[in-house]
Amino acid sequence: MTYRLRRPILAALTVLWALPASAAKEFTAGWTGTGHGDDVTCVTFSPDGTRALSGSQDKTVRLWDVAKGQTLKIFAGHESPVTTVAFSTDGVTALSVSDELSFRSWDIATGKPVLVYPGHGVFIYVSAFSPDGGKVISGCSDRTLKLWDFASDHEVEYWGGRSDYVAAAAFSADGRWALTGGGDSEVWDVTKGKVVTRLEGITGIILAAALSPDGKTGVTGGRENTIKVWDTSTGELRGLWKGHSKPIRALAFSPDGRLVLSGGEDFTLRLWDAASGRCLKVWSGHTDVIRAVAFSPDGGRALSASNDGTLRLRDVTKALAEAKTAEPQAGAK
Numbered sequence: 001m002t003y004r005l006r007r008p009i010l011a012a013l014t015v016l017w018a019l020p021a022s023a024a025k026e027f028t029a030g031w032t033g034t035g036h037g038d039d040v041t042c043v044t045f046s047p048d049g050t051r052a053l054s055g056s057q058d059k060t061v062r063l064w065d066v067a068k069g070q071t072l073k074i075f076a077g078h079e080s081p082v083t084t085v086a087f088s089t090d091g092v093t094a095l096s097v098s099d100e101l102s103f104r105s106w107d108i109a110t111g112k113p114v115l116v117y118p119g120h121g122v123f124i125y126v127s128a129f130s131p132d133g134g135k136v137i138s139g140c141s142d143r144t145l146k147l148w149d150f151a152s153d154h155e156v157e158y159w160g161g162r163s164d165y166v167a168a169a170a171f172s173a174d175g176r177w178a179l180t181g182g183g184d185s186e187v188w189d190v191t192k193g194k195v196v197t198r199l200e201g202i203t204g205i206i207l208a209a210a211l212s213p214d215g216k217t218g219v220t221g222g223r224e225n226t227i228k229v230w231d232t233s234t235g236e237l238r239g240l241w242k243g244h245s246k247p248i249r250a251l252a253f254s255p256d257g258r259l260v261l262s263g264g265e266d267f268t269l270r271l272w273d274a275a276s277g278r279c280l281k282v283w284s285g286h287t288d289v290i291r292a293v294a295f296s297p298d299g300g301r302a303l304s305a306s307n308d309g310t311l312r313l314r315d316v317t318k319a320l321a322e323a324k325t326a327e328p329q330a331g332a333k
């Protein structure tokens with residue numbers, strides 16, 4: 001397969017204003033957001049939790065009103081599917097990356113593009129923003145792993161060629177640590193660009209990964225249909241959570257590190273107690289693979305993005321209250 005560089009920032013960039021009536025269908029304790037014309041691949045909340053961003057195979061980024069489930073804006077301009085989205089720390093800028101490693105940022109108030117960098121000529125399997133939106137990890141089709149400075153489109157660190165593709169990546173809350181996974185899995189000191197721990201006993205391909213806010217615990221999921229819990233300082237396996245019936249494609253820690261969200265190819269979204277591994281809630285509703293999950297900044301709500309073309313908002317606070325009196329669901333061993 002050959003790859004070509006995209007044209008340098010001459011492609012048309014437009015922002016389409018969406019009508020509120022086309023955005024969401026109400027359902028109990030949340031909403032279902034529609035409008036994307038293809039798989040929804042990524043999702044995140046704004047720093048204040050009032051808005052959300054989603055990216056899609058339809059090459060667009062959507063800005064959502066979290067309270068109403070309505071699309072506020074559509075940012076169009078990427079020439080290939082969008083794989084990763086984020087907000088700047090002040091919430092005024094939307095950030096996005098496409099699967100040809102094209103970086104873009106958008107002024108949310110005006111809807112105008114701020115920075116546009118063309119593709120780098122390689123297909124990316126995974127990318128992840130640092131919490132401040134300043135850095136991006138990319139795992140590419142040429143089996144390289146790189147750290148980029150988003151603002152300058154400059155490669156900060158080359159983290160080496162890999163024996164296998166990197167399919168999952170995540171930062172800790174302070175941006176100091178990163179967890180990457182594919183055929184193997186490693187914990188990185190981002191400030192030094194060095195591997196500090198290799199997770200021991202990896203079997204199967206890792207498709208999803210998340211780090212606890214303090215970076216001390218990692219969770220991974222993949223084709224074995226289980227969530228594995230790791231001590232990132234030693235690389236040792238600490239737990240194994242069972243419940244999903246098919247491969248796991250998305251993982252996220254809550255901001256306080258006490259909860260974990262998971263989603264995958266069984267179309268379910270699951271909420272886990274991070275300390276005990278107990279499955280607290282199973283949400284259904286999606287009709288295709290869940291590709292991305294996210295907690296709100298206060299941990300009280302969750303978003304899931306799916307290949308069925310929708311987002312779904314869930315009430316985590318309500319689920320926790322129900323779990324106090326419910327029988328334990330399938331979980332840790």
